[in-house]
Amino acid sequence: MLELLHIENIAVIEQADIQFRPGFNALTGETGAGKSIVIDALGAVLGGRTSRDLIRTGSKRAVVSAEFSGVEADLPGLAQCGGSLDEEGLLILQRELDADGKNLCRVNGRPVTVAQLRALGAELLNIHGQHDGQQLLDEERHGAYLDTFGRLDGALGEYRAAYGSMAELRRKMDALRMDEAEKARKVDSLTFQIQELERAELRPGEEEELLERRDLLRNGEKYLSAVQGADGCLNGDDETGGAVSLIQEAANSLAHVKGRNGRLEEIWNRLEQLRCEAYDLADSVRDMLGEFDFSPEELDAVENRADQLYRLKKKYGSTVEDMLTFLDRSRRELDEIETADDTLARLAGQLSAAEKKTVVVGAALTKARKSAAEELEKRILKELADLDMGRVRFSIEFTPGEPGPDGCDAIRFLMSANAGEDLKPIARIASGGELARIMLALKNVLAEQEQIGTLVFDEVDTGVSGRAAQKVAEKLAQVSRHKQVLCVTHLPQLAAMADVHFSVEKGERGGRTFTEVLQLDRRRRMEELARITGGSKVTDALLQSAGELLDGAEAYRGKL
Template sequence: MLELLHIENIAVIEQADIQFRPGFNALTGETGAGKSIVIDAMGAVLGGRTSRDLIRTGSKKAVVSAEFSGVSSDLPGLAECGAEPDEDGLLMIQREIDGDGKNFCRINGRPVTVSQLRALGANLLNIHGQHDGQQLLDEEQHGAYLDRFGRLESALNEYRGVYDAMAELRRSMDALRMDEAEKARKVDSLHFQIDELERAELRSGEDEELQERRDLLRNGEKYLSAVSGADHCLNGDDETGGAVALLQEAENALTHVKGHNGRLEEIWNRLEQLRCEAYDLAETVRDLVGEFDFSPEELDQVESRSDQLYRLKKKYGATVEEMLEYLNRSRRELDEIETADDTLVRLEGQLVKAQKAVSAAGAALTKARKAAASELEQRILKELKDLDMNRVRFSIEFMPKEPVPDGCDAIRFLMSANAGEDLKPIARIASGGELARIMLALKNVLAEQERVGTLVFDEVDTGVSGRAAQKVAEKLAQVSRHKQVLCVTHLPQLAAMADSHFSVEKGEREGRTFTEVVQLDRQRRMAELARLTGGSKVTDALLQSAGELLDEAEAYRKKL
């Protein structure tokens, strides 16, 4: 559960530490005091979207920290972050938001990305905003709700696997289908490109070789002069000997005396090594002189070939290897077009099998959904009765549709708010208060399927009053016995039912607006409940009524 929320420089909150308690926690305050800022801070520390506008005016950065207790080491998302709770099951999450838009996130001191924080946060805390009820009006979301409740990920993934295979076959078949005129144009274009590349007789690595040979030919005279000079020094000519001959003479001069003196023999050995090395080098240089056979015609040929490759590169690829790959692709594409009719026949046979697989997987998914829908209907009706909606009927309707990535079912929630009325789409008959209670019921049922330990309700009481408000308060109290509940509310019934009551209060110091969050004792709770009931004018009668409301709520909680 969420133990501590630390906020620095978020909007009008300069600094606040909120120590939440187990069970039902309520936050109240005047409109504009900053209650929603507390919820925004929770969303931010769990990886929600933020902006620089969230930073308090005059501050360079904002910081939000949250400490969770009872965190299991196998919680989804932890392993991906490389983090784990400490030995007491505590997990500290921190997010810094800089004025330049940068974010710095840490889990138990370990740096993580915002996306990693978001994935983990979804398993720690669930925020139900005051506008979430509008999602019930979007029938596209109804199937997702049902799949979450039924934990149908496995059946859905199996269906998507065969559906994706069928969709890929259809894309392949569409690519092969073209009218005769388009086909003729494409074939002519491919023939021209293939012929042009084949006539070029490309060879891998040829462009590098041409570049090297062209540089050599362009500087041929300079290279030949240098190599010839080295050859003359090593090999000499008809009149003078070169270095090899001189080393040979020196070696011969010492041959007859090398055996009489150790140092002379060492010198002779070194001379022999030098002469052998010089001989090999001289032969290499002499061969190189022979290789430098330059002619203007060869340079013209190399330049012409380089120009040809340059023109081809502009059309088919930056290197010879890329052009060869383009040639192979063109050959394959031409072959596919020329054999398209045969390929289509083969793919049509595969498509028939794929459609049968999709139909079978879709039927299995539908069967699993209908089983889950039957249970969900009963669970929702039970929750709605607890929320004083005894006459409501709730049903999940299935209509077949063409296979799409999420299945073959059009799913929508139907309800009848009053006795004798037909079941109709929720969007057509549900009032704001009814939507809020239906969404609360759905959230409660789904929460039982998840490991999330904390549920946050931001003004879940919108459109609810009187007896219905009391039922919502009792339902939240029931939920808080197995999940921590945090609720922002304007209703005294909900605030009174809370185990812990926090007040969000806005004030002014030195010309700046400040917001504080304080936990209320019984006397201050009575005053706050009286304010919620009667507005700014708090009378003794209102205070007495608030005390009675607290006593009744405490008595109800003891029964749970």
């Protein structure tokens, strides 16, 4: 259950703390006062999409936090983000929105990603928006509603796995099928590419070695002169000794006295170490002189090879390794084309088996769906009867078809709003008010299949009035006996039926617009209901009617 919603700098709300209660919570207010902003803030803290425009003008950051109680400790979303309940069993979600577009999300103080927050939020609270009824017009969604009600994830997953295997086999076979002219062109192209790359005799790491050798050859005289100079200094020449011999002479000079003085012995030891290092360096320099044995012909050969690799890279890959990968892939593709007939025959056998399995699994899914459909029809009709739509006929139609990604049949909801009328697609006959009530009925039925503790209805009364509005209010009151209900409404019947009534009020202070969310006592509720009913002019008669509306609602709730 949602206990507390804290909002800072969201649109016109500078700061608000809304303490929700168990049961039916209603929010009312003038159009534009900020009711939907409360829902937007709630959606944000549950990981919904947000915009920097949501941040209050002049503020660098917006913060929303939501405190939930009665949460199951083993929620999958809680485990996925590594979170846990606090010592009091509470779960606090928080989201900070920065003006630079950054987000910071936390679950009980632990940083999480927006995706993790969204997954967890979906297990805590369900928001039914004012336009959700329009989703019923999209017949592609009807099957998903039925699968959710029937808890057919397992059967649907098994079918999709079978269909996916079948579709992959078809894709492979389509890729192998080609006419003889196209096949000949493809074989010629692949053969040429393979032969060109094979003639190049590529090997991994060759290009790096080649470029290093080319650099050495291009600057050979400069390198040779430098190394010769170093060799002369270390090894000397016919006239002078080098550094190695001079260090050796220094060590020999101290050799006969080093045992008589500790400091002299230390110097002698260091000279010996230096002589050994100098000797190794002199050998390395001498070896390098031997490596500088090259000719103009070698430079030409290296240049030609580098140019060949450059031209091949433009056609087959940015590195030698990429070109070798291309070669392997081309060989496999050529082999597949040359053996395509055998492969097609083998795949055809596999496809036949996959198609049979898909049909069998699809039939099992259809059977499970039809069983769930019978129960869903009964549940929806019962809900609609409670919503003053007792004469409505509701049916779920199955139309067999070819196997598709979601099954072997098309599913759509049909209804007849008036006695004697044939069942027809909802999109063709349902009014706005009927759509709203059918969607409410569907949401209520689906909510019973979930462990979600809080349902939010954002102006679900759109297109509903009169006796139908009273029935919607009674239905929400019934739902609120086993789940917490939050409802943004413009109807006095719904507001009066609430256990707790909040008013969203907009004002001006210091040249800035601000919105407050206030919990109303009975007197203020009467005034708010009178305003909703009669507009800006609140009369004694309207106040008396509002009081009677509250009394009637309280009496109805007492019977639940």
